[in-house]
Amino acid sequence: MDKFRRWIASSDMASIVVLAIVVFAVxxxxxxxxxxxxxxxxxxxxxxxxxxxxxxxxxxILSLGQGVFFGLGGYCMAMFLKLEASDPVSTKIQSTPGIxxxxxxxxxxxxxxxxxxxxxxxxxxxxxxxxxxxxxAVIGFAMFKRRVGGVYFAIITQAVAMIITVLIIxxxxxxxxxxxxxxxxxMLGWDIRTDSAKYILYFANAILLFVAIFACRAVQRxxxxxxxxxxxxxxxRVRFSGYDVANFKVFVFCLAATLCGVxxxxxxxxxxxxxxxxxxxxxxxxxxxxxAVGGRMSLVGAVYGTLLVNFGKTYFSESFPEMWLFLMAAxxxxxxxxxxxxxxxxxESYVKPWLLRERQAVPVPAPEKTPAVAEDPSEAEAASTxxxxxxxEHAPASKNRSDGVDPAVA
Amino acid sequence: MSSQDDxxxxxxxxxxxxxxxxxxxxxxxxPGLSLAAKYPTAKVNTTKLAVTDTxxxxxxxxxxxxxxxxxxxxxxxxxxxxIEQINAAGGVLGRQIKIIQEDGASDWPTxxxxxxxxxxxxxxxxxxxCWTSASRKAVLPIFEKExxxxxxxxxxxxxxxxxNVIYTGQEATQQILWGLDWVMKExxxxxxxxxxxxxxxxxxxxxxxxxxxxxxxHLKVVxxxxxxxxxxxxxxxxxxxxxxxxxxxxxxxxxxxNVAFYKQMKAAGVxxxxxxxxxxxxxxxxxxGIGGENCDGFYACMKYFQSLDNSNNHKxxxxxxxxxxxxxxxxxxxxxxxxxPWLWKFAVEKAGSFxxxxxxxxxxxxxxKGAPEGYVKIHPxxxxxxxxxxxxxxxxxxxxxxxxxxxxxxxxxxxxGYQ
Numbered sequence: 140m141d142k143f144r145r146w147i148a149s150s151d152m153a154s155i156v157v158l159a160i161v162v163f164a165v166x167x168x169x170x171x172x173x174x175x176x177x178x179x180x181x182x183x184x185x186x187x188x189x190x191x192x193x194x195x196x197x198x199x200i201l202s203l204g205q206g207v208f209f210g211l212g213g214y215c216m217a218m219f220l221k222l223e224a225s226d227p228v229s230t231k232i233q234s235t236p237g238i239x240x241x242x243x244x245x246x247x248x249x250x251x252x253x254x255x256x257x258x259x260x261x262x263x264x265x266x267x268x269x270x271x272x273x274x275x276a277v278i279g280f281a282m283f284k285r286r287v288g289g290v291y292f293a294i295i296t297q298a299v300a301m302i303i304t305v306l307i308i309x310x311x312x313x314x315x316x317x318x319x320x321x322x323x324x325x326m327l328g329w330d331i332r333t334d335s336a337k338y339i340l341y342f343a344n345a346i347l348l349f350v351a352i353f354a355c356r357a358v359q360r361x362x363x364x365x366x367x368x369x370x371x372x373x374x375x376r377v378r379f380s381g382y383d384v385a386n387f388k389v390f391v392f393c394l395a396a397t398l399c400g401v402x403x404x405x406x407x408x409x410x411x412x413x414x415x416x417x418x419x420x421x422x423x424x425x426x427x428x429x430x431a432v433g434g435r436m437s438l439v440g441a442v443y444g445t446l447l448v449n450f451g452k453t454y455f456s457e458s459f460p461e462m463w464l465f466l467m468a469a470x471x472x473x474x475x476x477x478x479x480x481x482x483x484x485x486x487e488s489y490v491k492p493w494l495l496r497e498r499q500a501v502p503v504p505a506p507e508k509t510p511a512v513a514e515d516p517s518e519a520e521a522a523s524t525x526x527x528x529x530x531x532e533h534a535p536a537s538k539n540r541s542d543g544v545d546p547a548v549a
Numbered sequence: 550m551s552s553q554d555d556x557x558x559x560x561x562x563x564x565x566x567x568x569x570x571x572x573x574x575x576x577x578x579x580p581g582l583s584l585a586a587k588y589p590t591a592k593v594n595t596t597k598l599a600v601t602d603t604x605x606x607x608x609x610x611x612x613x614x615x616x617x618x619x620x621x622x623x624x625x626x627x628x629x630x631x632i633e634q635i636n637a638a639g640g641v642l643g644r645q646i647k648i649i650q651e652d653g654a655s656d657w658p659t660x661x662x663x664x665x666x667x668x669x670x671x672x673x674x675x676x677x678x679c680w681t682s683a684s685r686k687a688v689l690p691i692f693e694k695e696x697x698x699x700x701x702x703x704x705x706x707x708x709x710x711x712x713n714v715i716y717t718g719q720e721a722t723q724q725i726l727w728g729l730d731w732v733m734k735e736x737x738x739x740x741x742x743x744x745x746x747x748x749x750x751x752x753x754x755x756x757x758x759x760x761x762x763x764x765x766x767h768l769k770v771v772x773x774x775x776x777x778x779x780x781x782x783x784x785x786x787x788x789x790x791x792x793x794x795x796x797x798x799x800x801x802x803x804x805x806x807n808v809a810f811y812k813q814m815k816a817a818g819v820x821x822x823x824x825x826x827x828x829x830x831x832x833x834x835x836x837x838g839i840g841g842e843n844c845d846g847f848y849a850c851m852k853y854f855q856s857l858d859n860s861n862n863h864k865x866x867x868x869x870x871x872x873x874x875x876x877x878x879x880x881x882x883x884x885x886x887x888x889x890p891w892l893w894k895f896a897v898e899k900a901g902s903f904x905x906x907x908x909x910x911x912x913x914x915x916x917x918k919g920a921p922e923g924y925v926k927i928h929p930x931x932x933x934x935x936x937x938x939x940x941x942x943x944x945x946x947x948x949x950x951x952x953x954x955x956x957x958x959x960x961x962x963x964x965x966g967y968q
Contacts, residue, residue, distance in 0.1 A: 173669040177662065232963060244708060244753055309747060309777060317748045317778070318683040319657065322690050332694050411690055414657045414683065456659075457666065460652040461613045 148494035154439045154486075155352060162345045162442075172334045179341040179409045181449040182348055184209075186402025188429040188441035189348070190395030193355050195427070196435035197364065198391040199371030200288065204296030205399050206423035207303050208271035210415065212400025214307075214314070215270055217413035218254060219263035220323035220331075239320070245312030254313075260327060267404040268397055275396030279389035286385070288374075300420045307415040319414025323407065331408055344405045351398050352438045358394070367391060432474050434483025443482050585643030593642055593902045596696075599672045600903050605644040607632070607890075608651060608667035610678030610688075615655025620804070621680045623834055623883035624702050625650075626873050628677045631890035634868070641894045642903075649673060657687040664688040668695040674903045675700065677889045680882070682706060682749055689714070696905050700889030703882050704829070704851075706753035707962035712909045715892060716932045717885040717925075719852055720962045721754045724829050726761055727937040727954045728850030732797050732827050733766060735952070740769045742795035744786065744802060744810075746830075747775040751801035754829065757967045758799055764966065771795050776802070781809035787817045790824075800828040807835050811844040821846025827939075832880030833946065841946035853884040853922040854940045854948040865921035878946070884921050891917055892927065924957070932960030 147153045166178055187205050195201050227237040235248045242250070256262040278299060282292055307314045315321070323331070330336060358364050370377045370384055378384050407413045416422065425448075433444020451470050455463035478485045590602050599606035609628055611621040632646045640646060649671050651663035660679065667673045668691065675698045679685045682705050692699050692713040699714045707720035732738040741762055745751025755773060762768050771793045774786055790798065802810045807830070814820070826847040831839070833855050855866060855878060865887065870877055892915060897903055900911035913929040926934040934957040940948030 171670075173665060176665075180662070240708075241749070244706070244749060246756065305777065311748065311752070317681075318686045321686040324690075332690070410658060410661060412658075412661065412687060414687070416656055416658060453662070456652050456654065456663075460650045463652065464614050 144494050148491045151356070151439075154437075155349075155356075158439050158442060159349060162348075163342070167338075167341070172337055175341055176337045176409060177449075177453060178446070179337070179344050180406060181446055182341075182344050182442070183402040183406040183409065184426060184429060184449065185348055185442045185445040186351055186398045186405070187395075187426045188433060188445045189351055189355060189438050190398035191427060191430035192433075192435055192438050192441045193358065193367075193398075194391050194395040195430060196437075197359065197367045197371065198388060199367075199374075200388060200392065201293045201427070202296045202392070202395070202423075203293045203420065203427060204298075204300040204423050205395065205426050206417050206419060207296075207300050208275065208396040208399035209403040209406070209422075209426070210303070210307075210413070210418035211271045211274065212267040212403030213407045213413040213417065214320065214403070215257070215263050215266035215400070216404035216407040217320040217323060218257040219260060220326060220407065221320045222250075222254065222258050223326065224322060224324045239315070240322070241315045241318065241320075242312055247312050251313055264404075267400045271396040271400035271403075272393045275393045276389060279392040280385075283385035283388040283392075288388075297420050297423070300418060300423050304415050304419045307418060315414075317415060319412055319416070321412040321414075323411050326408065332411060337409065340405070340409050344409065347401060347405065348442070351401065352442075355394075355398075355438055363387065363390070428471060430481075432471070432481050434481030434486075436480070437483030437486075440481055440483030440486070447482065584639065588642045588901065594674075594904070595902070596904050596906075597672060598674045598903050598905075600644065600674055603644060604647050605641055605674050605903065606647045606649060606671060607893075608649050608664075608671065608673035608676040608678065610651050610653055610660065610663055610667060610676055611680060612655040612684075613650070613652040616804075617653075617655040617680055620834065620882070621653075623878075623880060624677075624680060624886035626877075627702075627869070627879070627883045627887035628890055630869060630872055631887045633872075635890055635894055641897050642901075646890070653678070653684055657683050660684040661687045661691060664691050664697070664699075665695070668692070668697040673697070674897075675893045675908075677702075677886065677893075679703070685709075685714075698893070698905050698908055700886075700893060702886035702889060704885070706750045707757075707964070708753065710930050710932075710962050712931070713905070714931060715889070715912060715927065716960075716962075717888045717892065718882060718933075719935060719937075720932050720960050721750075721757050722961050722964045722967065723852070723932075723935065723937060723958045724850055725754055725758050727958060728827060728829065728939060729758060729761055729766075729799075731850070731939055731952055732825065732848070733768065736797070736825050738768075738797035738825060740771045740793075740795045740797070742771055742790055742793065742798050743773040744798060744800045745773075745775050746778050746780070746801065746803045746806055748778060751775065751803070751830075754801055755799070757964065760967045776806065778804060778806065780806050783810050783813045784817070787813060787819060790819065791817070796825060798824065798826040800826060801830045802828075803830050805838070807831060808838050811839045811847075815843050821942075831942070832882065833878040833948070834880040834883070836942065836946040837878060841942055842944040845942050845944040847942050848951070849940050849942065849948065850937055851881040851940060852935045852937055853879075853881045854938060854950055855879045856940070856947050857922065857938070857950060859921075859923055861919050861923065862921040888917060888920055888925060888933070891919070892925075896927075926957070928960050930960060930962060932962060934959060 167175055170178065187209055191205060221239045225237060225239045230236045230240060233240065233243040235243055238247065238250050257266070282295060287295065308317050325331060331340065366377060366382060366387055370387060374384055429445040429448050430441050432448050433442065434440035452467060455466040459466060474481065480487065585602055590600055594600040609625065611625050612618050613625065632648060635641065636645050649667065651667060653660040653663055664676065667676055677700045679688060679699065679701050680703050685701055688699065689711060693711060697713060700717055701714055702717050704718040704724055705720060707722065743755045743758060745755050752775070759770050759773065762770055772789060772795065828847065828849050831849050832851060866879060869879055895915045895917065896908045896912045899915060900907040912927045912931065914927065916924065916926045918924055922935060928934055937954045937958055938950055939952040941951050943949055
């Protein structure tokens with residue numbers, strides 16, 4: 140029992156296992172299909188939050204335009220589904236049957252050439268990964284090679300979000316405009332609106348989310364992860380050590396963008412439409428809030444943060460339809476004031492020491508150092524020479540490796 | 550806050566409201582609890598909707614927050630007023646109407662989420678809601694999948710018809726064709742300049758207008774321009790108008806852009822003294838923002854104006870102001886929203902059931918003689934037969950009704966030759 144508690148408290152693997160139990164067992168068992176579908180929707184935002192942990196928490200790059208990548212992934216999937224829903228039979232009342240309804244309304248008489256490839260599911264699947272990645276690479280190279288960073292980069296990502304929104308809304312004949320791409324029905328003949336489809340999509344989404352978490356965790360544990368942390372804390376030192384900082388930044392930006400794309404595509408599948416309301420500045424900032432509430436250093440925390448904020452949003456808006464925005468604001472301010480490191484910080488500074496309290500009596504190598512390192516900003520500069528030790532995700536892992544307790548090492 | 554007050558209001562059936570409800574509705578006899586006994590719940594509700602022996606629950610889904618809140622508040626108020634009056638007059642099949650209000654927050658995915666909640670979780674018997682086409686498009690697949698009934702109040706672009714929606718506003722042809730003919734005949738307009746905000750409703754409406762002007766009346770369209778939603782700089786457009794000198798400007802500018810558009814027109818000297826302008830996007834609500842003095846003398850084509858002179862409307866305006874204050878204004882959509890609960894009530898009573906399929910079937914042919922706009926009737930395509938009217942903008946922010954279509958105009962959401 141003691142061993143178990145120690146494992147829970149000191150291994151980051153344990154927190155992933157707990158999250159897996161929550162997502163795969165507790166939530167499906169305790170909620171009806173309507174609520175589960177909602178949670179599935181929230182979990183698609185968690186992809187963005189997980190990406191932001193890598194980008195912002197580890198890379199120190201704050202992007203306020205992640206909604207763009209979420210939207211692009213979602214649109215790739217929506218285009219495929221819309222073409223499947225727009226067969227000549229079900230669109231026979233249109234002037235031009237066989238093209239999506241919004242094109243017909245906008246006097247288009249043929250499918251634009253760049254829509255053609257999206258008749259094929261593999262193209263849509265590759266597109267949802269590659270399109271956000273390529274856009275991120277272009278922005279990344281243009282910015283980071285010129286050493287644009289910090290606030291300036293955040294502003295530029297906002298501008299990109301704005302531009303893409305205007306583009307999508309303005310080109311409504313090609314994109315569905317402000318309505319978005321709606322009325323999606325089937326994927327390869329499989330009706331995505333049925334209850335059973337929603338169960339399957341929920342679990343597919345959850346599995347993908349864990350794949351994403353493990354992939355990010357793997358990146359964190361490599362030398363690359365270490366360099367990202369080092370870069371965040373003292374970029375110049377890393378550069379003077381002979382590393383090309385820009386390339387690492389581009390990599391992590393692309394990684395985060397790709398995760399957003401996957402989230403967007405899963406969103407489209409579960410909600411049944413895609414619209415430009417995810418691409419703009421406001422939703423992009425909201426997504427940063429998810430990561431902030433969860434704790435920007437913790438992959439698992441980001442998922443909890445996303446769930447908490449969205450549960451709050453749904454609950455407050457259902458219970459107090461006219462004043463729920465104020466309650467949401469109170470939640471954000473409350474979390475940031477009370478736990479500056481988010482839910483993960485709460486775990487680090489309260490739950491963990493409590494779990495470890497007995498262990499301190501036993502003469503084992505002191506693990507209590509780990510909670511203490513939970514990112515105190517004032518400490519950031521001092522600790523920058525040992526970036527690895529500062530990470531709450533890393534510290535227990537590296538310690539356990541020597542203990543041989545962590546099952547993830549095996 | 551105010552939703553709480555409203556809820557209390559709904560429950561307390563004061564004598565004043567009671568008598569007012571009766572006065573508005575001469576159709577209703579004296580229904581009471583005996584009616585509920587006559588229609589046992591097991592019989593009138595075979596699809597597990599939220600109907601009990603004494604209560605029926607409906608949903609209300611508009612934006613109470615966000616950019617659309619300013620437009621949708623009128624609809625929320627009008628629907629509540631109608632439901633309150635229905636309750637005061639005995640409810641529907643002897644059951645009092647209870648409202649679950651959800652906030653779409655001007656965000657289309659939120660509309661989708663909330664509509665699913667209302668239909669799946671709350672099992673509401675009907676939903677009164679949505680305003681923009683985008684929000685309707687977002688919820689439509691859900692209403693069709695879960696078999697709900699939506700009463701949609703806004704005039705819109707047409708090209709849609711669903712068993713699960715009753716459209717209480719005008720579809721595009723009802724608002725456009727007669728109005729254009731009026732300016733051609735009465736004002737001698739021969740050339741038209743089409744202006745719109747850049748989204749589906751203005752685009753589709755202008756498409757219909759252009760086809761009507763060019764193909765059916767063989768007159769000229771001398772320009773067609775679109776600006777993004779929220780656009781505020783119309784100077785280059787105004788210069789273009791001054792150069793091409795159209796007989797008539799046909800404007801479908803929406804929301805906040807309207808304020809900039811009309812103020813800049815006035816500043817540039819394009820006023821009703823020199824220029825004829827017909828709009829289908831300015832109601833009393835918009836005039837609050839624009840200011841009547843900035844666009845007086847221009848014309849709008851709607852089915853309803855607050856100044857409409859008939860006894861139904863007098864009672865409606867009086868009741869609305871009694872509930873929401875003497876300064877409240879009532880636009881076209883607000884009136885259309887008011888029709889929703891009544892039309893639903895009549896459909897339920899005609900069907901003798903709350904079942905969605907039976908209501909959908911019973912709806913065509915239903916009339917509402919107490920409608921503030923005069924008289925409406927549901928067409929088999931689930932839109933309303935209604936009249937079109939031309940109002941001249943007055944400097945006090947009201948309209949003077951200057952013309953009215955002689956007959957009810959048939960709704961035709963898929964007009965042949967206009968696509």
